[in-house]
Amino acid sequence: MRARTLLPAVLAAAVLTIAGCGADDGKGSGGDSGAASSQASSPAQSPVPSDGGGSGATGAEVPESLRFTASTVDGRPFDARTLAGKPTVLWFWAPWCPKCKAQAAETAKVAADYAGKAHVVGVAGLDRNAAMKEFVSRTETDGFPHLSDEKGEVWQRFRVTEQSRYVILDKDGRTVYEGVLPGGDGLSEKVAGLVG
Template sequence: MRARTVLPATVAAALLALTGCGSSSSDAADDAGAISPSMASSPTQPPTGSDGSGGTGADESKVPGALDFTATTVDGKPFDAKTLAGRPTVLWFWAPWCPKCKAQAAETAKVAADYQGKANVVGVAGLDTNAAMKGFVSDTAIDSLPHLSDEKGEVWKRFKVTEQSRYVILDKEGTTVFEGVLPGGKGLAEKVAGLIG
């Protein structure tokens, strides 16, 4: 019975060590990183809509299954993903120690500001402690968009994300239209613009 308990933890540790976030410039290295079994998520505060109402005002009966979850932001506020319904949504999965994630921060925040009220941009932090996540948000000055504290990896698992520095982009119906790496966030604005149309 002990082997069953130790083997998954050993495999997870080996994967994390082999796929860590490095500074190589190759596309394969941009995809590096693995989900930690200790990652978590919590309940959440709705993002503010362009009208200041706290969301899109979407009919909850029309909320896509992908957005039927709650979490907690890195600053401890409750977040309900249902408030994202009705608009294109960018979920940016990042880790505080990842240099590639840090390189994506400025462009991701710019896209969030440029498309405020037309599209949602939400950071989903994992693979570390909430204190480290808060430090990353502060150090990169990206507190203008909500960031979920997903220490247990519940949101990461929901979207089948296994590596940091990845984007999952949903159209206004909640269908995933892109999942992958955008080095430095390049191309994110164009992908969002194509969904606003």
């Protein structure tokens, strides 16, 4: 019985997700959208042991939104608490999405330009891990971590319902932007405003 009640919800989510990849209206919401905060990390950071709270890698207090773990597309453990204390860009993408592919170069550039000042983390979903790894290789976005979110847990945490979305958090883990940014245009300026 449970499968019968879940199937319509899963299908509805899939339709919304696919529709999001085709439309590129460039509209995003500014300000605090009320979505949970997100995560990001540089590849050099090692995961923080899970002790249920406390401080992140920078000694900053960890907001509830960054108290979760995941795995990267390369199978490494990832602890979002390592993101506390710095602005974070979460880039939600799918391997088959042309808008996501178009955002890849600018997202990688922002990750490199703001390394050490802000985090950029890809959150891959809506496909299998093998396709996610291939996308990272093909788009040359391996300079920052990508989470393999096959089950959609991180997407749900941040209330993301379609791929090709950015969720940008300030240093305190509050969402300050959520939207599309076609081709990644404007991403650098948004991060620059947070790092001062």
